[in-house]
Amino acid sequence: MRVRAAFLPFALPDVDDTEIAEVAAVIRSGWLTSGAKVAQFEKEFAAFVGARYAVAVNSCTAAMHLALEAIGLQDGDEVIVPTYTFAATAEVVRYFGARPVLVDIDPATLCVDPARVEAAISPRTRAIIPVHFAGLAAEMDDIRAVAARHGLKVIEDAAHAFPTKYTGRMVGSISDFTCFSFYATKTLTTGEGGMICTDHEEWAARCRMMSLHGISRDAWKRYTAEGSWFYEVVAPGYKYNLTDVAAAMGLAQLHKADRMRERRARIAARYTAAFRDMPELEPAPEAPAGGQHAWHLYALRLNLDSLAIDRARLFEELRARKIGSSVHFIPLHLHPYYRDTYGYKPEDFPVALREYQREVSLPIYSKMTDDDVQYVIDAVREIAERHAGGRPEARNQKLDSNPNSE
Numbered sequence: 001m002r003v004r005a006a007f008l009p010f011a012l013p014d015v016d017d018t019e020i021a022e023v024a025a026v027i028r029s030g031w032l033t034s035g036a037k038v039a040q041f042e043k044e045f046a047a048f049v050g051a052r053y054a055v056a057v058n059s060c061t062a063a064m065h066l067a068l069e070a071i072g073l074q075d076g077d078e079v080i081v082p083t084y085t086f087a088a089t090a091e092v093v094r095y096f097g098a099r100p101v102l103v104d105i106d107p108a109t110l111c112v113d114p115a116r117v118e119a120a121i122s123p124r125t126r127a128i129i130p131v132h133f134a135g136l137a138a139e140m141d142d143i144r145a146v147a148a149r150h151g152l153k154v155i156e157d158a159a160h161a162f163p164t165k166y167t168g169r170m171v172g173s174i175s176d177f178t179c180f181s182f183y184a185t186k187t188l189t190t191g192e193g194g195m196i197c198t199d200h201e202e203w204a205a206r207c208r209m210m211s212l213h214g215i216s217r218d219a220w221k222r223y224t225a226e227g228s229w230f231y232e233v234v235a236p237g238y239k240y241n242l243t244d245v246a247a248a249m250g251l252a253q254l255h256k257a258d259r260m261r262e263r264r265a266r267i268a269a270r271y272t273a274a275f276r277d278m279p280e281l282e283p284a285p286e287a288p289a290g291g292q293h294a295w296h297l298y299a300l301r302l303n304l305d306s307l308a309i310d311r312a313r314l315f316e317e318l319r320a321r322k323i324g325s326s327v328h329f330i331p332l333h334l335h336p337y338y339r340d341t342y343g344y345k346p347e348d349f350p351v352a353l354r355e356y357q358r359e360v361s362l363p364i365y366s367k368m369t370d371d372d373v374q375y376v377i378d379a380v381r382e383i384a385e386r387h388a389g390g391r392p393e394a395r396n397q398k399l400d401s402n403p404n405s406e
Helices: 017-031 036-049 060-070 088-094 114-119 140-150 201-210 220-222 242-254 257-275 313-322 338-340 350-358 370-386 392-396
Strands: 051-055 078-081 098-105 125-128 153-158 177-181 194-198 300-301 361-363
Touching: 017 114, 017 242, 036 051, 036 060, 051 060, 051 201, 051 392, 060 153, 060 177, 060 194, 060 300, 088 098, 088 114, 098 114, 098 242, 098 338, 125 140, 125 177, 194 201, 242 257, 242 338, 257 370, 257 392, 300 350, 313 361, 313 370
Parallel strands: 078 098, 078 125, 125 153, 153 177
Antiparallel strands: 051 194, 177 194, 300 361
16 A cells, blocks of 8 residues: 555644634733633533533543542551553552552443452542543442442542543443543643542532642632732642633533544544454444444454564564554553552453453544544555464464554
8 A cells, every 4th residue: 555655643732823813812911820710611521521510620530639639648547549541540549548449341442441440449548539441431330330339439530531421421420530641642632631520519619729729719819809918728729720721722622522422433433333343353333322422532452363573573563664553451460560569460350451462542533534544544444454364373473662642
């Protein structure tokens, strides 16, 4: 097949003159940090997902950290986390000296397996952090039922899941807390940023206060006409606030969120239709009836027993055709910190290990053209067809070190 002249990146933000105009207006206003634009972004985002309160912060990591702080997580407590996730989901638990208890995933969804969650609960367990992998909602009814039986809090890691629906409900309106990411590759971006959504007024107030040094009143108002110089620090907080510059970009993105998601869904549908008939490939999991997939990622999986090459070779061939790709995720229990600290072995979580070894994330973003999509389809099909046939050593494929991205 022909090789395109320009490299096709794995991800690109969908930014145009609207975002530029919104950001320029904030810069011209002279007010750059947290202020009225952040408040507007919080209000509109909360309305979009159906939450009572939204607190804007500078990352999803910060959002999860503040949510755990709000529930009073302490040294020695435990929080259940899927091993198949990005580092942030577990590291925020370690910030408190608490233990992230890793569990395996459901092979059908690549999200946490609720049955394994319940089996991992101990007297020290305080919360569950389900991850909505790739933009597909985890089985939240089952997870919330487990949490209710054991008196646990649920903090959703929705870094991939905007705008996602579960049984007709928006992710952001379901659990105690939902934490979103607005990183550069996400379905809504502010460059860097995040949001905490909750229906609990006290928790929202606590997260807001702790996001800016534990100051007892809106610190940004100190520099406005209605503000006061006096403030009190009532807890040792953090520096997690979002800026008005970032919020302006977020508002522009929010106003076209449905259009961007619909474009991603059309791309995903083309991928699935193109790969469904190939025994060498397994298309990405789709949302069930009543759900809505955000399609942050398209997680193609290789049926390695039907291919004469491994995943590393596939990456090389995609790159030779100037196509960016990635892997999601290197399971946490394979990383040196978690492996050495808690004594995990690769086979402790067999589903996550198997899915990691065969997963390839293909380019998917709303600025992709139809020609871009077809180019990826043609490349993947051509590689798979040329290397079809299988190899005995596929079953014992060694762990590789392909790049992982948030």
